[in-house]
Amino acid sequence: MSTASASTLPRPSDQLAPGQLQKMLYDMILIRRFEEKTMQAYMQQKIGGFCHIYIGQEAVAVGSISALDQADPQKDPVVGGYRDHGFALAKGMHPNYCMAEMFGKVTGCAKGKGGSMHMFDKDRGMYGGHAIVGGQCPLGAGIAFGIQYEEKDGVVLCYLGDGALNQGAFFESMDLAAIWNLPVIFVLENNGWSMGTHIARGTAMAHDLKAKAEAFGMRYAECDGLDVLATFDCFAREVAATRNAKNPQWHRGDWDKLAYHRDGNANGPCFINVKTVRYQGHSMSDPQKYRKETGEVENAKSRDPIQGLVRHLIERGLATQEDITALDEKAKAMAAEAVAFAEASPDMPASEMFTDVYADVYGPYIAGGLPGIVTNKNSGQ
Template identity: 45%
Template sequence: MNSINSSEFLIRNVESEEVSSTKKTTPRKTKNPNKADLVKEAKLPINKNLTDEEKIGFLRQMVRIRRFEERSLRVYQQGKIGGFLHLYIGQESLATGCVSLMGENDHVITAYRDHAHGLGVGMTMNECMAELLGKATGCSKGKGGSMHYFAPDKNYWGGHGIVGGQTPLGAGIAYALKYKGLKGCCMCFLGDGAINQGAFHESLNLAALWDLPVIYIIENNGYSMGTSQERSSSHPAEGLAARAEGYNMDWEVINGESLFAVRDGVHRAMERAHNESKPTLLEIHTYRYQGHSIADANHKKYRTKEEIEDYRQNRDPINLYRQYLLDQGIITEELNKQIDQEARDEAEASAKFADESPFPQPSEIMDDIYWSTDNNDESTSTGRHFFND
């Protein structure tokens, strides 16, 4: 036996890693690409024809997401929400920018940090808040909770709790679109912590092998729960998304601080999906202000207060976008305040709605398990389905 202490052995000392002459040393943390320049990015082809009304709509959407989640945090702190609550605060430009590009045959699926995408595709705050409280009026009738929002009628396929578990499903949605000959795509979101799951790599291979119109979007907020990116992922210097090279897939790294940059990069991937039926791996840099979930009490220990403050003060996607609209004279301070107040009021009303809604009846535990029992259909399946006594 040699005497390597296994606990020390596994700790990677990033600072002291030596440059080898035969192997390119790679930084373990990808750099945020260029600083956001919204004035410039607003002139990019996908953004230049946006009307003022559309631009104001994006602000409204981002503010709605943030106020909803801030309100949900208070509800959580009141003890009315069970289990986990993973907040998207700080990342709003991603879901908003991506969803803003969706056409009739474009679909979305994501992981457990799923509120923003749901609100983005048009789910109401009421059904979303009620789901958090486990109420019968929730989008999943109180059966899914925070991590499992669904709205298939709006091309939103969840809301998935297992890290990386949704990535083969995303390939499957794209496969179905291609099979049916529909010109669309699936945007499959995942966190930077999901990129080391086997299912994700299998999905990348299938997507590239079979030319599936899927866009994998890594929402890189720098931390997989409490483990920073440099402690969890080995990857090419150019970024996490550069792993796509190994699958012969197009990729791009995007600065998520800018809603316009998000739209620009995602649009390129969408065109590739729509016109060439080709997948893309995108990495969008962003930041979450809250912990991994609200139960993550340590989130100020694995990162510095200064780091969080820097994002809040200098890189917040809503602040940057709002300032752009104000600077350009697209909104007035008065309208800005109005948008914010409306979002607060809507969130407040949703909290009231959720509070006053009934819990599901105990008998509803046994609904929504099998299509055949829900529909009393015995054409293919009969006999005893449940074994409660």
């Protein structure tokens, strides 16, 4: 589906109540204010490791997740790569748990065992950030398989960056999703940069990514990821078209009647190319020297996703400047509170090092400890 034909269709976002629009604005501002605090804390060396900032891409997470079931967050799961703070917060993870995780605190979503790239929140249907590029794609297909197997009506959003487009895991997952018609949407957060390598240098057919979906007979859509309402419109349509996708192979003997169409199944999986812009470097350690001449960030800032929705709300009288200021103050306070919470929380204790390895007892030896190996477990700490 091209943006041109989409523009002639009724826009699902026209149905959004002012309160829902303000919630979307707040969610985007929260991500931005949160990430500003994240960068600050990283500079102060309170956050370690690799840390990938979501600023610029807020409309992708918020526009897509706003199109999922809002009543039951576990119904429509999301899973993604390592630039995961944005979709974790948009899915409803409390900023405190997200920030505390980055601080390595036991109050973090994964008790300080995962860090920036590994945000999990089972209650909110957040199946994790996964840090090996493309490694989340089979998981997304698998969660969708689980939904289909249990005959539930959920839809999975599986986020990937354009760097993951060239990984085998992505292609294998597209194939499985297509042959079994799984209720999954592969969400390409296309910021054009695979770390420091431009998409045109790393991805064949980068100018026409519909080819990636066509190759598997999967529905394709694209949208402007700097425009949260356009993103929402796209996802509202495609989520509806993906929901309740049925496996055609469950009826033995029907496999020889399967037909694939280049444009994909009207009720099946989808590949959505969301064109976005990463304002910051690949990670906190990236000075972006390769990028100085392009002007892409300056151009994007003139179409900033948050300012775009602010203008939309003000122009239509759906919010006042005072409302906007209040939302921003609330987001700033939440972000500041997240940092204070993380600061005040206890470190991941040594006693947590050996939990969550197995469901029952710690291995690898069934009994007797490790007399010849000095570990934190038996060194008396």
